[in-house]
Amino acid sequence: MTWLVWRQHRNQAYIAAAALALFAVVMLITGRQMASQYHSALISCAATHTCSDLATTLNLGSPVLFLLINLTLLVPCLLGVFWGGPLVARELETGTAQFAWTQSISRSRWLAIKVGWAMLAAAAWGGAVSALVTWWSSPVNALQHQNFRAGQFDVQGIVPVSYALFAVALGIAAGAVLRRTVPALATTIGVFVALRVVIASYVRPHYMTAVTKTYRLAFAHPMPSIPGSYWQVSRGIVGPGGQAASSAAHSGVGVSINGTLVTLPPACNSLLSQDPPKIFSCLAAHGYRAFITYQPANRYWAFQGIEAGIFALLAAALVAVSVIVVLRRDA
Amino acid sequence: MMASSDPAVIQTRALSKRYRTVAALTDCTITVPEGRISALIGPNGAGKTTLLRLLAGLARPTGGDIAVLGTAPRPDPAFLAGIGFLAQEIPLYRRMSAADHIRIGAHLNARWDGTSVRQRLEGLGIPLGQAVGTLSGGQRAQLALALTLAKRPRLLLLDEPVAALDPLARRQFLAHLAEAAAGGGLTVLLSSHLLSDLERICDHLVLLAGSRVQLCGDVDALLAEHQILVGPRKDTTAIERDHTLVHAVRTPRQTTLLIRRNGPVIDPAFETADVSLEELVLGYMGQHADGPSPAHLSAIGGDQ
Amino acid sequence: MISFRLDGRSVVPTYLQIVQQVRQALRMGVLDVGDKLPTVREVVAATAVNPNTVLKAYRELERDGLVEPRAGHGTFVVGRPSGPPPGTHSRLARSLAQWVRSAREAGLDDESIESLLRITLRAAAEEETA
Structure with missing residues (x-):
């Protein structure tokens, strides 16, 4: 049976292997260049004590490379469309399922081996691409501290493997239910994109309760220092009673701080025409404080794990659906 | 070789299959004894494909019982090893070669005679290395039959295998099938909507007609049980009382009756004639086409 | 070795066509005692008829004492069909010709004669079986 799976899909496997090899060559060459560029920049900045500005002065990579990295977001979807969707649907559509199902092999074994290899291949390809991207990105991650950004979080670490498993399982299930290849492909793309967007935008921020830090308003140091690639959920100013400072409880003159419109208490109104630092100290004196809500950097792998777990569970559920549909339904 | 005591390879009782609101097969009771080459005849949409798929375990019945080779059809290796199934569209992997299919069969079947397929294809001049999608319809059908036979099945289920073939390919296919059956131990059920395809074999x-079984039995016995009566137009109630009227054609002057007889026909006004297989089949199909058939006219299930 | 031409459309049952063709071949000297008949497999591979049909024909020939199956070797001719004694044919042909003449004189055409002959043959057969 494994031989049949290989014979059926070897051309796809060759193409995917060639694409992966090409991608690996690009990543390895440019990744090494970038790593050495970052290293020498670190050495020279240490000599001149300008390393704190390195994030703004050093330009790593190129727009084309970052576009390529962003395109790896599509890898799980492509695997779902080209490997998952046709896996069962094409056999039902062309009738070859009837050929296979009347050989001396049970339908469950047939499905298990096909699905097993497809999932394994998806995990391998998704993992290989992710590993290359993660390695390539390490200087960028170290420089920019933006590991939680969607364009980075979603293409690095272990989540791409889980996305790939989910996309392939989705394709298989859509094919088993719809029994036609093209509608299965369309369904795979639609559901995959929709679910990814919903989870990344609305579910991911709440995997763990965010940490909130309040701090004294001061013009010179608007922000406390938070180590590493933390993920900022929100920031702003709270009034003396802890209420949101932007509430239009009483009309007055406002000033925008850190993107929050703060209505000045009457006592500070007179300072409006004067230096901004004085407004800050006036606000601080009247009990106004700044806050930042964020996910600390050390939660990165917990978030990767939770998101990977969610998609792995969804993939398992879809495989179960495929098994039930294939075994229960008439050929 | 043929005896009524041959064990039944296929036995169904009150078998039914509904697809949502459509009845594909209704109250189907048949027996096919071992060693027969049985023709499953019926107009398009009569339920032939449904019956074959139920027998192969590719579909599940909604009512009644099936025993194929002594067990209920089920998708497990032990049952599947005993049957060979060839679907109407002759589904093979179009991009793969005959040699690839032989290898697939070797991987998927514990009992597999790949050499017989190679020999057969070489004998027919069918290339082993060429993609199956580029072969002619007749070559594909021959390949599919050879692959199905390589399992050494005890029961072969073929769905309209010759419908799309030209006369020469049709003859070669049936000769291949007959040769396999001559080896013994093989029972065949093959469907067609054209009796002439299958008459010889x-x-x-x-x-089957209208999702119901109209006739089931050995051809010789069925022919002997039926008779054509040709006579003047007259009251035939006496004949209808003694025998089972299958089909009647009445013109102002003449009456032609196809009857299933119970004993000899004694009516000097009627000339009797033996019935040919074609007349028999057309008679039962015509009966069905004329309108809903009374249950007692069904030749199945002990109507005597 | 002989080959069979089998006509599925003929009113003569297929197995009987095989029997008749073997008998004919024996009368004509195409087959002789000791010759081997084609195997069932060979016959069906060439003609696409049911193997049981060929078996039935061979059994009928065996019952008539014309052929004999030898296990593992095939079916061999062991006898010749017993015909009527010489002269029978011509004697009967003469009286039949006389009858045909009188039927023509009575106004029967060939078709009516054939029909009458068929009916008489069937009646005689039924008398025998009765």
């Missing part, structure tokens, strides 16, 4: 008949 079949010694057993299952006639």
